[in-house]
Amino acid sequence: MNPSIDLRLRSMMRAITEVIMPAVDPQNSLAQEQIRLLLGHLHALSLQVTHAPRLAAIELNELQQLARELLTHAVGGPATQRAAARVTALVGGSDHAALAHAVEALLIASGEDGGAEFKNDAETRVLAFSRAEVLRGRAWFKAMGFDTNPERLPDIPTLLAAYDRTKEIS
Amino acid sequence: MAAELEPSIAATLAGGAAVRALGPYALRSVADVKTALETFLSAEAGRAMTVSNLKRMGGGASKEQFVFEIPNVTGTTRCVLRMDPLEAAVLTNREREFAVLRAMQNVIPVPDALWLDSDGSVLGRPALITSFVSGVTKPSNITTNVSGFGTVLGLELRRALAVPFMRHLSAIHQFDWRRLPRDLFQAPDADPEQAARWQVNWWTEVWRDDALCGIPLMGLAERWLREHLPATRELVLVHSDYRTGNFLFDEARQEITAVLDWELAHIGDYHQDLAWIAIKAWSHVENDVLLASGLMPVDELVNRYQAETGRKVDRQTFFFYQVLSVYQCVVICLGTSLRAAHEAHNHQDALLSWLAAAGYVFLSDLADLLDAGALR
Structure with a gap:
């Protein structure tokens, strides 16, 4: 649909840079900081916007897969069983945030009364899952400049293409 | 069952939960802050106090911060106002911060802790005022x-x-x-x-x-x-x-x-x-x-x-x-x-x-x- 989101984002950045920024009082440090943050956000958004639905789908799919794997091995006492039941209720749905909360709660409950084998298995699986999740997050927000090794991170299209290749192989 | 916490921290977290339903938070105008500061400082000093050169400060990672001047015997003293919005990057207590700053005077270099409005009854939100330190x-x-x-x-x-x-x-x-x-x-x-x-x-x-x-x-x-x-x-x-x-x-x-x-x-x-x-x-x-x-x-x-x-x-x-x-x-x-x-x-x-x-x-x-x- 025209005007495209990309065009509108670029137009906003140009207006901020060329019109609004020079008009902001240089002595107003809060306003100066805020305007730079807005430009930074818009730049990051311009890199992310076309890929956001794809990333959300990947994130949900990966989380559901982790949840199902954990459920397969979820042995323990009442706390673990209650938390596992909550994961079971959510794993087929599309509420990413709620499922993620439930998986987190299952891991905490496993510390109370989870079976030793389940705890070891969960640790291995969650660490492997988290490595991939964190890499996606760092790459997604690379433009925001917090990463100490940005040169080692893929850009967003490369990240998503690499994910697709992995899935084809598996 | 509530988690076992330091009682003061538990009280601070409970206070934070109470403001969750409020909002949105509106940025305080400099004029509004100046009026509130003069009212507060006048009450503290027991005489009319005038605030000058009041400006917002950058940084502070989510607290409202201002620098201003008040008259002293020889000229002016520069101060910093540090005030809570409804929520910030961390939920903490200005009274504790004020007390530890006071405790650290003459121990290591810290800003002087000058005044505290712990519940925000005068300044609008909980706040503390310190001396301004160069650097x-x-x-x-x-x-x-x-x-x-x-x-x-x-x-x-x-x-x-x-x-x-x-x-x-x-x-x-x-x-x-x-x-x-x-x-x-x-x-x-x-x-x-x-x-x-x-x-x-x-x-x-x-x-x-x-x-x-x-x-x-x-x-x-x-x-x-x-x-x-x-x-x-x-x-x-x-x-x-x-x-x-x-x-x-x-x-x-x-x-x-x-x-x-x-x-x-x-x-x-x-x-x-x-x-x-x-x-x-x-x-x-x-x-x-x-x-x-x-x-x-x-x-x-x-x-x-x-x-x-x-x-x-x-x-x-x-x-x-x-x-x-x-x-x-x-x-x-x-x-x-x-x-x-x-x-x-x-x-x-x-x-x-x-x-x-x-x-x-x-x-x-x-x-x-x-x-x-x-x-x-």
């Missing part, structure tokens, strides 16, 4: 990200600053915490693990209250923390945000002029400050060596601390507090900061949602630590 948080010729991330100090400067940095840390930890007001600071002395347990309970409770989306790694980290609570050998006053970016220094004299940001201070384990100093985000790597807070290698930090204080640094305890510190950073970035922005409870939502992105860098560090800790 910079980073060399003036470098550009960094928000909140001190990515600060790189040159060799000469870091050699010069490392000395007072360690001396002041030692003085904070030598301070007799029994002199702090007991109604504001409680000591975790019921059992050896209580200091660590209170900290774990504090930050896990904040995460549960604030996280918009769960993160499996945070669940694994909480489990690990609860299973590895260390015994604290000696309780000290912990600054809890002691790092490059949170002290002012004079560039010409290469001397620390003030240690800032005391809002997280508490009685606890000295390893907590050491682990916090060494967090990667405000450190940098040079010749494959991590310089803690950009000042010195971690081994040197530990050795200097031991030499300065006579205390032993236990590597397992240090490691526990490294995990807790990084966990806490994730809570601040992806929990409380995002929650405050989500509720429109802060005047710097754009900053808070920017800061949130750093959460993935901390999560990466957390995964590294838990991987290393899996065999412990």
Whole structure:
């Protein structure tokens, strides 16, 4: 649909840079900081916007897969069983945030009364899952400049293409 | 059942929960703040007080901060007003911050704690007023990200600053915490693990209250923390945000002029400050060596601390507090900061949602630590 989101984002950045920024009082440090943050956000958004639905789908799919794997091995006492039941209720749905909360709660409950084998298995699986999740997050927000090794991170299209290749192989 | 917490922290968190339904938070106008300040200061002084040159300050990572001047006998005194919005990157108590600043006067260089409006009954929101201290948080010729991330100090400067940095840390930890007001600071002395347990309970409770989306790694980290609570050998006053970016220094004299940001201070384990100093985000790597807070290698930090204080640094305890510190950073970035922005409870939502992105860098560090800790 025209005007495209990309065009509108670029137009906003140009207006901020060329019109609004020079008009902001240089002595107003809060306003100066805020305007730079807005430009930074818009730049990051311009890199992310076309890929956001794809990333959300990947994130949900990966989380559901982790949840199902954990459920397969979820042995323990009442706390673990209650938390596992909550994961079971959510794993087929599309509420990413709620499922993620439930998986987190299952891991905490496993510390109370989870079976030793389940705890070891969960640790291995969650660490492997988290490595991939964190890499996606760092790459997604690379433009925001917090990463100490940005040169080692893929850009967003490369990240998503690499994910697709992995899935084809598996 | 409510988690076992330091009672003052529990009260602060309960106060935060009470404001959750309020909002959105409106940025205070400079004119409004000037009127409120003059009313407050006049009542405190018992005579009419006039505020001049009132200006907003940048930084502060989500508190409202202003600099202003008031008349004194010979001219004017420059002051800083630090005021709570409804929610911020961390939920803390201005009364505690004021009390610890007062306690640190003449111990190490800190801003003078001048006035407190603990409940915001006059200033509109809880606030404290300190003296203004000159100095910079980073060399003036470098550009960094928000909140001190990515600060790189040159060799000469870091050699010069490392000395007072360690001396002041030692003085904070030598301070007799029994002199702090007991109604504001409680000591975790019921059992050896209580200091660590209170900290774990504090930050896990904040995460549960604030996280918009769960993160499996945070669940694994909480489990690990609860299973590895260390015994604290000696309780000290912990600054809890002691790092490059949170002290002012004079560039010409290469001397620390003030240690800032005391809002997280508490009685606890000295390893907590050491682990916090060494967090990667405000450190940098040079010749494959991590310089803690950009000042010195971690081994040197530990050795200097031991030499300065006579205390032993236990590597397992240090490691526990490294995990807790990084966990806490994730809570601040992806929990409380995002929650405050989500509720429109802060005047710097754009900053808070920017800061949130750093959460993935901390999560990466957390995964590294838990991987290393899996065999412990």
